[in-house]
Amino acid sequence: MMPELGKYAAAxxxxxxxxxxxxxxxIFGILRRNTRALHELEAAESQRDG
Structure with a gap:
């Protein structure tokens, strides 16, 4: 399946x-940022509502 790369295989x-x-x-950074934003949004909504 993989072509013969010869001397360029390592590169x-x-x-x-x-x-x-x-x-x-x-991907890890995006998921981490998304989680943090969701928590901040929930905190802001809970302060607003209650």
Whole structure:
């Protein structure tokens, strides 16, 4: 399935690894920010309502 990369195998595989790592960090940051925003919204709504 994977093509023969020859002498470039290490560079290509490390580029894939770095790309996936950056993507994972972005997704983690977005989910963390979303959770924090939801908690802040709930706190603001509870102060407003009660």
């Amino acid at each position: 290509v595989l490390s580029a894939y690894g770095v790309s996936l790592g950056i993507l994972a960090l972005l």
